[in-house]
Amino acid sequence: MPNIADNLSVIRSRIINAAKKSGRDPNSIKLVAATKGVPVALIEEAIAAGLTDIGENRVQEAASKFDQLKRYPVTWHMIGHLQTNKVKPALKMFSVIQSVDSERLAKEISAKSERTIDVFMEVNASGEASKFGIAPESSVELATGISRLPNIRLKGLMTLGPDTDDKEKRRKSFRLLHGLFEGIKRLNLPSLELEYLSMGMSDDFEVAIEEGSNMVRIGSAIFGIEHGTVQR
Numbered sequence: 001m002p003n004i005a006d007n008l009s010v011i012r013s014r015i016i017n018a019a020k021k022s023g024r025d026p027n028s029i030k031l032v033a034a035t036k037g038v039p040v041a042l043i044e045e046a047i048a049a050g051l052t053d054i055g056e057n058r059v060q061e062a063a064s065k066f067d068q069l070k071r072y073p074v075t076w077h078m079i080g081h082l083q084t085n086k087v088k089p090a091l092k093m094f095s096v097i098q099s100v101d102s103e104r105l106a107k108e109i110s111a112k113s114e115r116t117i118d119v120f121m122e123v124n125a126s127g128e129a130s131k132f133g134i135a136p137e138s139s140v141e142l143a144t145g146i147s148r149l150p151n152i153r154l155k156g157l158m159t160l161g162p163d164t165d166d167k168e169k170r171r172k173s174f175r176l177l178h179g180l181f182e183g184i185k186r187l188n189l190p191s192l193e194l195e196y197l198s199m200g201m202s203d204d205f206e207v208a209i210e211e212g213s214n215m216v217r218i219g220s221a222i223f224g225i226e227h228g229t230v231q232r
């Protein structure tokens with residue numbers, strides 16, 4: 001029977017190994033647990049085992065869990081596609097919105113937020129039609145647009161690896177995002193504090209770390225959940 005604490009400790013040692021392999025400080029890599037479809041009881045087990053960051057994909061699902069989990073000192077990340085009409089409830093729960101992929105969404109967040117909120121720009125680095133995210137060639141323009149808005153601070157870039165088993169294709173995508181990250185950093189835009197490169201999931205986080213990721217979002221490898229069903 002899978003054990004959440006054991007799974008977490010396996011993931012942590014794999015993160016440490018991947019970091020060491022590329023000469024990076026393992027402590028500089030943040031673990032966000034992707035908890036879509038994961039029951040509250042399992043999330044509580046993960047929190048008891050030291051989990052500090054939760055990533056949810058849907059505002060509605062997050063809201064029901066948030067009520068049950070808000071007594072825990074964890075940081076909530078919105079990692080799924082966010083519709084502009086859900087921005088207001090999202091701002092009540094999430095400290096970080098990782099999925100900003102249009103100026104329209106950035107403007108809505110800026111308008112509805114009553115405090116400075118950290119956002120990441122989601123980039124469709126693989127160019128796959130099935131994926132959300134701004135096109136790489138438009139990312140500088142969007143970053144510039146975000147930097148002009150009040151109440152919103154661009155803190156990172158996020159991407160999902162391509163749907164392929166080809167490790168080198170994934171690597172290429174992650175490398176591209178890292179390049180954009182460094183390029184946008186150098187622009188020295190106002191109110192821009194690029195710090196996080198959010199890439200890598202259960203199947204590809206080691207490659208992502210080798211390519212500079214300092215935030216991995218991991219679901220199935222922690223919770224043993226595939227396609228919304230609990231296997232335990």
Ligand SMILES: *Cc1c(COP(=O)(O)O)cnc(C)c1O
Pocket residue numbers: 034036057079080160201202203217218219220221
């Ligand atoms: C589900 C999800 C993850 C985690 O994926 P796993 O393969 O379960 O580790 C990470 N990021 C996003 C945006 C997700 O939707």
